[in-house]
Amino acid sequence: QKEVEQDPGPLSVPEGAIVSLNCTYSNSAFQYFMWYRQYSRKGPELLMYTYSSGNKEDGRFTAQVDKSSKYISLFIRDSQPSDSATYLCAMKETSYDKVIFGPGTSLSVIP
Amino acid sequence: GEEVAQTPKHLVRGEGQKAKLYCAPIKGHSYVFWYQQVLKNEFKFLISFQNENVFDETGMPKERFSAKCLPNSPCSLEIQATKLEDSAVYFCASSQLIHPGSDTEAFFGQGTRLTVV
Numbered sequence: 749q750k751e752v753e754q755d756p757g758p759l760s761v762p763e764g765a766i767v768s769l770n771c772t773y774s775n776s777a778f779q780y781f782m783w784y785r786q787y788s789r790k791g792p793e794l795l796m797y798t799y800s801s802g803n804k805e806d807g808r809f810t811a812q813v814d815k816s817s818k819y820i821s822l823f824i825r826d827s828q829p830s831d832s833a834t835y836l837c838a839m840k841e842t843s844y845d846k847v848i849f850g851p852g853t854s855l856s857v858i859p
Numbered sequence: 860g861e862e863v864a865q866t867p868k869h870l871v872r873g874e875g876q877k878a879k880l881y882c883a884p885i886k887g888h889s890y891v892f893w894y895q896q897v898l899k900n901e902f903k904f905l906i907s908f909q910n911e912n913v914f915d916e917t918g919m920p921k922e923r924f925s926a927k928c929l930p931n932s933p934c935s936l937e938i939q940a941t942k943l944e945d946s947a948v949y950f951c952a953s954s955q956l957i958h959p960g961s962d963t964e965a966f967f968g969q970g971t972r973l974t975v976v
Contacts, residue, residue: 789969791967791969843956844954846907847892847902848904849901851901
């Protein structure tokens with residue numbers, strides 16, 4: 749079993765839709781949870797950063813962490829074609845630890 | 860600089876040749892991480908540095924891979940005697956730890972695409 753599981757997709761939605769992306773993990777020591785966006789042939793770009801359980805909102809993006817279920821989510825409201833990318837969940841045990849990535853979900857937002 | 864700079868962007872090596880990749884972290888960042896991304900996804904952690912000291916090398920294949928971060932020089936990742944399976948995009952990231960528990964965003968470079976033929 750991989751340490752972090754994520755549905756690879758591809759996920760295709762119409763413009764304006766709400767997108768839900770999810771990851772599950774097995775290591776209960778993870779405390780820091782992140783979502784990265786990666787465009788083709790580019791490096792990952794941090795979207796959301798959450799410590800421990802709870803919700804965090806930033807514009808059209810909302811991240812949720814449920815440590816009791818070992819489950820994290822990213823919601824994208826009013827999705828735009830520019831949101832088309834691969835979304836990687838990521839997590840780490842301590843603030844200076846290596847980041848463990850999920851395999852990524854490929855998202856296409858169709859105009 | 861304000862971005863992680865990786866060179867070269869592309870590198871082609873014949874099987875058995877040496878490959879050397881470079882990473883200049885963001886100025887003031889004390890942590891550097893190297894990752895290998897095979898087949899477009901599946902990031903694999905290789906090694907991290909705190910300044911010039913190896914911090915975590917649990918992901919490094921010991922036989923052919925080595926890395927350094929020396930003062931006043933770009934960090935480097937070297938692969939001796941490359942194999943076909945080393946073909947991947949190698950990403951470098953840097954971060955600045957303010958204090959434990961703080962947001963420590965890891966900024967990624969654009970990667971070096973290594974193709975072993």
